[in-house]
Amino acid sequence: MKYVMMGTQQVSAIGLGTWQFGEAGWGWGTELDHDEAIRIVHRALELGINFFDTAEVYGNGRSEEILGEALRGRRHEAIVATKVAPPLRPDRVMQAARESLRRLDIESIDLYQLHAPDGGVPLARTMRAIRRLMDDGQVQQVGVSNFDLNQWQEAEAALGSPVVSNQVQYHLLDRRPRNLLPHAHEEGRIVIAFSPLAQGLLGGKYGPGNVPQDLRANFGIFNDDNLRRAPAVVATLRQVGEHYGVTPAQVALAWLLLDPQVIVIPGARSVAQLEANAAAADLRLTPGDALRIEEATRA
Ligand SMILES: NC(=O)c1ccc[n+]([C@@H]2O[C@H](COP(=O)([O-])OP(=O)(O)OC[C@H]3O[C@@H](n4cnc5c(N)ncnc54)[C@H](OP(=O)(O)O)[C@@H]3O)[C@@H](O)[C@H]2O)c1
Numbered sequence: 001m002k003y004v005m006m007g008t009q010q011v012s013a014i015g016l017g018t019w020q021f022g023e024a025g026w027g028w029g030t031e032l033d034h035d036e037a038i039r040i041v042h043r044a045l046e047l048g049i050n051f052f053d054t055a056e057v058y059g060n061g062r063s064e065e066i067l068g069e070a071l072r073g074r075r076h077e078a079i080v081a082t083k084v085a086p087p088l089r090p091d092r093v094m095q096a097a098r099e100s101l102r103r104l105d106i107e108s109i110d111l112y113q114l115h116a117p118d119g120g121v122p123l124a125r126t127m128r129a130i131r132r133l134m135d136d137g138q139v140q141q142v143g144v145s146n147f148d149l150n151q152w153q154e155a156e157a158a159l160g161s162p163v164v165s166n167q168v169q170y171h172l173l174d175r176r177p178r179n180l181l182p183h184a185h186e187e188g189r190i191v192i193a194f195s196p197l198a199q200g201l202l203g204g205k206y207g208p209g210n211v212p213q214d215l216r217a218n219f220g221i222f223n224d225d226n227l228r229r230a231p232a233v234v235a236t237l238r239q240v241g242e243h244y245g246v247t248p249a250q251v252a253l254a255w256l257l258l259d260p261q262v263i264v265i266p267g268a269r270s271v272a273q274l275e276a277n278a279a280a281a282d283l284r285l286t287p288g289d290a291l292r293i294e295e296a297t298r299a
Contacts (some may be wrong), residue, residue, distance in 0.1 A: 006141070
């Protein structure tokens with residue numbers, strides 16, 4: 001496993017996204033169940049993954065509960081990241097943190113992320129609550145999610161100390177977050193790539209005429225434009241991967257990790273997917289590979 005510094009914490013470059021846990025829209029109870037979710041977390045720890053991403057809204061709190069259960073007795077091996085969703089009023093933030101701590105069954109959240117900007121509440125007010133949580137030891141570090149560059153910098157100014165990460169949708173079919181990278185490099189911050197496999201589209205299993213019939217059908221990634229562009233990108237990922245004996249999904253993750261300030265948090269619905277994702281940390285793409293992939297994406 002490869003590790004990077006996120007503020008004061010050393011995190012695995014491949015983390016585990018746990019939106020799939022407890023979420024009916026991801027086929028919870030049919031495609032994935034409680035026991036497999038626990039096995040996924042335990043196998044992740046064995047493979048050196050220490051960064052786990054959840055949110056109060058995933059499965060309406062169930063994801064946090066399952067992650068907390070899986071980490072019982074192994075808390076010290078994990079960096080636990082969760083999120084508070086708008087509205088980001090101070091009283092709501094304080095209450096949400098308490099509830100997340102209870103569901104996760106932990107004393108302190110390692111990375112507390114604002115799930116999305118809230119235009120209705122000044123960041124200074126939200127961050128006063130976050131500061132209180134930090135002073136009380138209930139939160140160790142602070143991150144944001146779905147913030148643009150200005151909003152990230154404003155959040156940091158409002159907190160008065162580093163907002164160590166920004167979690168954004170970033171994958172080969174959506175490279176807009178690249179404009180966050182110079183800031184991450186200059187300030188030593190981390191861009192956390194969510195949906196790094198484009199929710200499975202970059203794995204090659206899905207495509208035009210074969211869209212997963214779950215919450216992904218409405219999330220936006222499986223739109224006409226991505227469905228049109230994906231086959232050529234996946235074909236290139238497959239060609240590059242054949243040289244190393246790896247899959248298109250693994251190449252897609254390794255491409256993101258070419259930037260040292262980026263970490264990825266793929267979701268997994270089986271231990272086999274988790275294992276494949278963890279192994280992508282060992283894949284070293286050459287500049288030639290990167291160029292080929294870039295060209296396929298541009299086309
Ligand atoms: N901050 C935010 O607003 C936000 C939004 C979305 C997600 N997230 C976070 O980011 C995490 C990951 O994003 P995501 O789950 O949306 O998308 P993702 O990680 O890009 O895709 C996950 C899906 O890809 C497929 N997959 C996983 N490993 C694979 C492999 N090795 N080979 C082929 N296919 C594979 C699986 O679908 P199949 O089982 O169908 O193959 C899996 O459910 C979430 O769990 C969550 O923690 C955050």
